Amino acid sequence: MLRFLLQKLGLLIPTFIGVSIIAFAFIRLLPGDPITLLAGERGVSAERYEQLQATYGFDKPIVVQYFDYLGNILQGDFGTSIVTKRPVLEEFMTLFPATLELSICAIILATAIGIPAGIFAAVRRGSFFDQSIMGVALVGYSMPIFWWGLLLIILFSGILQWTPVSGRISLLYFFQPVTGFMLIDSLLSGQAGAFKSAVSHLILPTVVLATIPLAVIARQTRSAMLEVLSEDYVRTARSKGLAPMRVIGLHALRNALIPVVTTIGLQVGVLLAGAILTETIFSWPGIGKWMVDSVFKRDYSVVQGGLLLIAGMIMLVNLVVDLVYGLINPRIRR
Amino acid sequence: MSLLEIRNLSVTFDTASGPFRAVDGVDVSVDAREILSIVGESGSGKSVSMLALMGLLPDTATVTADVMRFDGQDLKTMSKRAKRSIIGREVAMIFQEPMSSLNPCFTVEFQISEMLRKHTDLDRSARRKRAIELMEAVGIPSPEKRLGTFPHQLSGGMSQRVMIAMATSCRPKLLIADEPTTALDVTIQAQILDLLKELCADNNMALVLITHDMGVVAQMADRVQVQYAGQKVEEQNVNPLFADPHHPYTAALLSALPERATARGHLPSIRGVVPGQFDRPPGCLFEPRCSFAVASCRRGAKRQGADLGHALCNRPLINGVPADEKVEA
Numbered sequence: 001m002l003r004f005l006l007q008k009l010g011l012l013i014p015t016f017i018g019v020s021i022i023a024f025a026f027i028r029l030l031p032g033d034p035i036t037l038l039a040g041e042r043g044v045s046a047e048r049y050e051q052l053q054a055t056y057g058f059d060k061p062i063v064v065q066y067f068d069y070l071g072n073i074l075q076g077d078f079g080t081s082i083v084t085k086r087p088v089l090e091e092f093m094t095l096f097p098a099t100l101e102l103s104i105c106a107i108i109l110a111t112a113i114g115i116p117a118g119i120f121a122a123v124r125r126g127s128f129f130d131q132s133i134m135g136v137a138l139v140g141y142s143m144p145i146f147w148w149g150l151l152l153i154i155l156f157s158g159i160l161q162w163t164p165v166s167g168r169i170s171l172l173y174f175f176q177p178v179t180g181f182m183l184i185d186s187l188l189s190g191q192a193g194a195f196k197s198a199v200s201h202l203i204l205p206t207v208v209l210a211t212i213p214l215a216v217i218a219r220q221t222r223s224a225m226l227e228v229l230s231e232d233y234v235r236t237a238r239s240k241g242l243a244p245m246r247v248i249g250l251h252a253l254r255n256a257l258i259p260v261v262t263t264i265g266l267q268v269g270v271l272l273a274g275a276i277l278t279e280t281i282f283s284w285p286g287i288g289k290w291m292v293d294s295v296f297k298r299d300y301s302v303v304q305g306g307l308l309l310i311a312g313m314i315m316l317v318n319l320v321v322d323l324v325y326g327l328i329n330p331r332i333r334r
Numbered sequence: 335m336s337l338l339e340i341r342n343l344s345v346t347f348d349t350a351s352g353p354f355r356a357v358d359g360v361d362v363s364v365d366a367r368e369i370l371s372i373v374g375e376s377g378s379g380k381s382v383s384m385l386a387l388m389g390l391l392p393d394t395a396t397v398t399a400d401v402m403r404f405d406g407q408d409l410k411t412m413s414k415r416a417k418r419s420i421i422g423r424e425v426a427m428i429f430q431e432p433m434s435s436l437n438p439c440f441t442v443e444f445q446i447s448e449m450l451r452k453h454t455d456l457d458r459s460a461r462r463k464r465a466i467e468l469m470e471a472v473g474i475p476s477p478e479k480r481l482g483t484f485p486h487q488l489s490g491g492m493s494q495r496v497m498i499a500m501a502t503s504c505r506p507k508l509l510i511a512d513e514p515t516t517a518l519d520v521t522i523q524a525q526i527l528d529l530l531k532e533l534c535a536d537n538n539m540a541l542v543l544i545t546h547d548m549g550v551v552a553q554m555a556d557r558v559q560v561q562y563a564g565q566k567v568e569e570q571n572v573n574p575l576f577a578d579p580h581h582p583y584t585a586a587l588l589s590a591l592p593e594r595a596t597a598r599g600h601l602p603s604i605r606g607v608v609p610g611q612f613d614r615p616p617g618c619l620f621e622p623r624c625s626f627a628v629a630s631c632r633r634g635a636k637r638q639g640a641d642l643g644h645a646l647c648n649r650p651l652i653n654g655v656p657a658d659e660k661v662e663a
Binding site: 231232233235236237238239240241242243251254255328329330331 | 388389390415417418419420421422423426427429431434435436437438439440448449452453484486497500
């Protein structure tokens with residue numbers, strides 16, 4: 001087990017370097033630079049421009065800039081935002097709980113509906129139910145997220161007025177963040193209605209963010225189940241006189257979950273990418289929105305530092321998935 | 335009264351290209367403590383008829399029978415739930431591919447004691463004790479250590495022993511073994527067959543042994559039922575069957591045994607293959623491959639009496655010669 005873990009950790013090093021190069025290079029490929037964008041319409045004198053370039057180190061050769069950046073990261077310094085002048089790591093830590101809260105809710109929703117739907121579709125293969133589920137899943141998978149988000153806002157926030165349009169909680173409530181998770185903080189604050197407000201703000205973004213993972217998980221569960229249901233050991237389980245619920249829910253599902261867990265792990269990456277759109281639509285103050293804003297402002301240090309932190313999170317999740325995979329699949333355990 | 339009695343069992347599969355009748359009017363009866371062997375080529379419906387009894391066929395299969403009775407209980411009118419309390423406890427089954435028949439995600443102990451949990455009132459520690467006993471009885475060395483192993487850590491022979499331990503855990507009255515040794519090495523084959531025979535004697539258990547290996551039949555069976563293309567073509571006790579097969583198909587199967595082939599010359603084989611869904615002959619199903627067939631065989635085959643092994647044949651053989659030729663001679 002330890003060797004397995006070390007192997008996985010060792011693989012993270014080249015991945016990390018690769019991500020750092022891409023994060024560093026891509027933001028610089030975009031035309032424009034932070035100084036001109038900060039200066040706004042009035043512009044900046046050539047003299048002052050060069051002075052500012054030197055301040056941020058943009059006058060050095062690009063390779064030197066990269067190694068400066070890499071060196072700083074190895075010392076735990078992810079840079080300072082050019083716009084807000086706050087350390088990138090600090091901004092990340094403030095905003096990440098919002099994204100994490102949204103992502104966790106979305107993955108829970110996607111798993112809680114996707115797996116049962118997939119099982120049901122597989123067991124009733126070819127039925128009306130199966131075809132409807134797979135049809136809906138295909139639509140969900142193909143739909144542009146921002147369009148879907150806007151549709152839901154128009155219906156539930158506009159016409160029906162059931163849910164708020166944007167933000168994490170109503171402005172009526174104010175309390176100091178403790179955990180950064182609004183659901184928990186609102187409960188801790190003890191203010192009446194705060195938790196309800198936090199939940200109602202969370203519903204639409206969660207649904208929007210969960211849509212693609214939900215469709216993918218349902219389809220993957222269905223196909224894994226179909227494969228497993230025709231295995232000999234499922235016949236053995238039935239030959240024991242076990243009830244269909246136990247045969248399907250235990251003997252078949254346990255095996256079908258192996259590929260599904262991998263899929264769920266991969267969806268976490270998709271989720272963080274989806275968060276960029278979802279957070280923008282719902283003005284959700286998370287890292288997705290933060291990244292988009294920083295790209296528009298060409299905030300080099302935020303984009304390159306933030307991307308690396310996000311990539312780190314995804315790698316961490318994948319590591320956890322690998323470990324869980326070992327737990328549910330005895331064949332790869334040592 | 336026999337332990338298991340099935341009359342006129344038919345199984346039809348709905349396939350994309352129309353219905354396919356895999357089992358066609360087969361009777362099976364097994365007495366208590368008896369070893370019945372069902373023999374036939376691939377596609378003769380021997381496994382399907384037993385899977386139908388166990389209720390293990392997919393939904394695309396339609397099963398009909400005039401009588402389906404086990405130990406005095408009518409399986410036809412029984413609810414699914416009631417049938418599940420018999421399946422596993424009183425009738426158990428082991429399969430051809432032991433390696434894939436055990437669930438790769440669960441330990442040996444879990445899979446054996448699951449059967450005990452379903453059908454007995456034993457508590458956790460009693461189930462563990464019984465599992466160890468069972469593993470000992472099927473010849474698994476140091477069973478305590480093996481409890482926690484997963485199927486992928488076992489060899490084919492060991493897996494089949496675990497399957498047998500599992501199947502016999504509730505002391506069933508009937509065990510169905512579907513080609514239990516086909517996937518195993520020859521040396522392991524003999525051990526598993528000996529084990530099955532021993533367990534039958536020790537537990538007063540009847541055995542239905544499905545096989546295509548006449549050598550296995552000779553070693554194991556009390557009585558033999560020969561199936562061809564979904565029909566029962568002959569049924570006799572083992573010694574008379576080997577001495578004097580009445581159906582030409584049985585005779586051909588026996589003469590294809592390497593042990594019976596003459597020292598020089600070819601090993602005889604049966605030309606052609608079992609008819610499939612689209613090339614079923616109109617009359618006797620074996621007629622196109624039969625070396626004794628006459629014109630009347632194309633119109634159908636007659637069921638002979640017990641003295642001629644219930645052979646489904648117009649010209650049953652007596653000592654290797656069609657009965658009607660003998661009359662003429």
